[in-house]
Amino acid sequence: MIIVTGGAGFIGANFVLDWLAHSDEPVLTLDKLTYAGNLENLASLRGDPRHVFVQGDIGDRALLDRLLAEHRPRAVLHFAAESHVDRSIHGPEDFIQTNVLGTFRLLEAARAYWSGLQEAEKSAFRFLHVSTDEVYGSLSPTDPAFAETKRYEPNSPYSASKAASDHLVRAWHHTYGLPVLTTNCSNNYGPYHFPEKLIPLMIVNALAGKPLPVYGDGQQVRDWLYVKDHCSAIRRVLEAGQLGETYNVGGWNEKPNIEIVHTVCALLDELRPRADGQRYATQISYVKDRPGHDRRYAIDARKLEADLGWKPSETFDTGIRKTVLWYLDNAEWVARVQSGAYRDWVATQYGAPDGAAA
Ligand code: NAD
Ligand code: DAU
Numbered sequence: 001m002i003i004v005t006g007g008a009g010f011i012g013a014n015f016v017l018d019w020l021a022h023s024d025e026p027v028l029t030l031d032k033l034t035y036a037g038n039l040e041n042l043a044s045l046r047g048d049p050r051h052v053f054v055q056g057d058i059g060d061r062a063l064l065d066r067l068l069a070e071h072r073p074r075a076v077l078h079f080a081a082e083s084h085v086d087r088s089i090h091g092p093e094d095f096i097q098t099n100v101l102g103t104f105r106l107l108e109a110a111r112a113y114w115s116g117l118q119e120a121e122k123s124a125f126r127f128l129h130v131s132t133d134e135v136y137g138s139l140s141p142t143d144p145a146f147a148e149t150k151r152y153e154p155n156s157p158y159s160a161s162k163a164a165s166d167h168l169v170r171a172w173h174h175t176y177g178l179p180v181l182t183t184n185c186s187n188n189y190g191p192y193h194f195p196e197k198l199i200p201l202m203i204v205n206a207l208a209g210k211p212l213p214v215y216g217d218g219q220q221v222r223d224w225l226y227v228k229d230h231c232s233a234i235r236r237v238l239e240a241g242q243l244g245e246t247y248n249v250g251g252w253n254e255k256p257n258i259e260i261v262h263t264v265c266a267l268l269d270e271l272r273p274r275a276d277g278q279r280y281a282t283q284i285s286y287v288k289d290r291p292g293h294d295r296r297y298a299i300d301a302r303k304l305e306a307d308l309g310w311k312p313s314e315t316f317d318t319g320i321r322k323t324v325l326w327y328l329d330n331a332e333w334v335a336r337v338q339s340g341a342y343r344d345w346v347a348t349q350y351g352a353p354d355g356a357a358a
Contacts, residue, residue, distance in 0.1 A: 003073045005058050005106065006080030008033060010193045011130070011227055013041035015053070015079065018231045026050045028071050032057045032098075036083065038342045039090060041192045057100040064109035075126040075238060076110050078103065078142065078170040081165075084196055085134075085158045089291055092157035099161035100168070103129070107172045114178060128238050129182045132157035133223070133248065136184075138294035145223075145298035148184075148246050155292050166246075173244045181241040183234055185249035186299040190227030191326040195337060198222075198257060199320075202264045203327045204331040204334050206280045212265075216289030218258030225251040226319030229260040229312035236310045250299025251312040258284075269322045331358065 002019070006012040007029030016027050026049075031037045045051040051070075056063045057078050080102065082088065082095045108128050117125060133236050136146040137153030154163040171303070172178040192326050193200040214323035234250040241247060255263075274280060304310045327334060334344040 001071055001073050002075045002077060003028045003030060004077045004079060005030050006037070006078070007031055008037035008039050008041055008053075009079065009083070009132065010036070010041075010190075010197075011188055013192050014190060014227045015077070015231045015234060016042060017044065018228060019235070020045065020048070022081065022235070024050060024277035026052070028052045028054060028067065028073070030054050030058065030063075032105075033343075034082070034126050035343075036194050037192075038192070038337065040336065040342050045188055048270060052289050053178045057098075058106045059083075059097065061105050061109055064106060065112065068109060068113040068140035074121070074124055075128060076106070077128045077234065078131065079105060079130045079237070081130075082158070085156050086290060088156055088158035088161070092224070093195075095157050095161040098165045099158075103165040104168055107168055107178065108249065111172060111176055111178050115229050123179070125179055126238055127169070127178055127180045127352060128241075129180060130232065130234065131166050131168065131182055131184045132159065132187045133184050133250070133297050133299050134294065135149060135163040135166055136297075139296040139298055141220075141221075141296065143296075143298075145250075146184075146314070147300045148248055148303055155294055158350070159189050164357060170244070170246075175221055179243045181237050181243065181289065182246040183237055184246060184299075185230050185233070186223035186225050186251070186253075186297060187226055188227045190323050192328070192333075193227070194321075195334065198260065199264065199323065200327065202261050204338070205226065206265060206268050206283055207327075211285035212261055212280075212283045213285055213286060213287040214258060214261055216293060218261070218286065218309065219256045220293060221254050221256050221298070221313060222260075223250050223261070223298045224253045224255060224316055224319075225249065226314035226322070229314055229319075232313070233304060233310050236308050237304070242307075247308070249302055249304060249310075250297045250312070251300045251316070252299075252301070253316045254296075254298050255316065263320055264324060267321060272323060272328055 007032040154160040173180040
């Protein structure tokens with residue numbers, strides 16, 4: 001079996017659902033259920049004997065030791081993190097606590113567990129660390145896309161904390177021989193994306209008749225990948241990645257933010273036109289820029305493509321249409337996230353939030 005940390009969040013939940021759609025190998029999801037963790041994302045696995053959910057913190061060493069000893073995973077896939085750049089600017093401490101200290105505790109627990117395994121299990125074990133392109137810093141319009149050899153130049157508290165975690169993972173391999181793999185991915189989008197991030201925020205605000213806040217001049221460039229393509233890349237790296245290596249994951253889809261917002265508006269005009277006949281783009285509102293806002297990210301994914309034969313399945317056009325349709329079809333999920341009702345899910349669905357539930 002495998003352990004997935006952060007599996008109730010956006011990418012982690014997509015990963016767990018896709019994993020169990022592709023394989024019968026059981027998954028234990030360990031998630032603290034912060035504001036970003038939503039067990040409703042995994043509701044379709046309720047009662048599925050292949051899935052165990054444990055509410056807990058990756059910083060809780062005793063819990064980690066117990067879970068590893070009891071469940072004896074062949075891999076730990078580490079998604080859990082504080083992930084929102086704007087929150088990291090307002091309150092960096094949680095980012096240091098989870099992304100740096102939490103990753104350290106998880107590495108130490110994994111190392112202790114791995115050290116005690118028999119030779120065959122020991123060499124098969126993997127610790128896969130899910131990281132971000134933001135560790136590389138910001139590109140000018142003419143710079144080449146980020147290769148794995150690019151110097152780390154993180155600019156926000158979030159990216160600095162992720163960079164620190166990447167360095168810890170690297171060091172645990174180099175010093176202790178822990179069999180690690182690291183992926184650095186570009187901006188994801190798709191189902192279950194928490195509506196504090198650009199694409200889901202634009203969809204839900206547009207539908208609610210609210211302003212669509214575009215930071216600064218809207219010309220910042222991000223490189224977008226449909227979340228399920230990120231999941232397939234992680235599965236491939238787990239299966240065939242070289243120990244100690246890092247793999248950049250991206251879909252060659254660089255777009256300025258304002259273009260993304262116009263694309264979302266145009267899709268909504270087509271799929272759910274406004275009652276008053278106006279276009280959704282009339283709701284666009286330019287607002288104060290994010291402090292230290294990185295101008296451009298772009299991923300060079302050639303290593304993953306050439307060495308491991310991975311390719312994304314979705315183009316931006318197909319992925320963004322699926323995403324907008326998902327939000328239109330899942331208005332209740334959106335409403336429960338917005339009202340905060342999703343946070344009652346553990347209690348209503350599982351009784352007292354005491355930890356383990358399948
Ligand atoms: P998210 O914020 O949606 O989910 C994070 C999950 O981690 C939540 O379920 C949360 O409850 C859980 N969590 C937070 N702190 C925890 C702790 N101390 N112990 C246990 N669980 C904890 O994030 P996401 O967008 O799904 O990102 C997942 C991972 O992928 C992160 O490591 C992030 O850095 C990385 N990443 C994200 C993107 C992106 O575009 N979203 C791109 C590249 C890499
Ligand atoms: O690049 C990978 C990273 O992508 C991940 O590591 C992060 O976890 C993830 O949150 C994401 O970071 P970004 O800061 O790029 O994503 P966000 O959706 O917050 O913003 C995308 C761009 O849109 C960014 O340039 C800021 C801008 N933006 C964002 C919001 C929320 C706006 O213009 N208006 C907004 O309201």
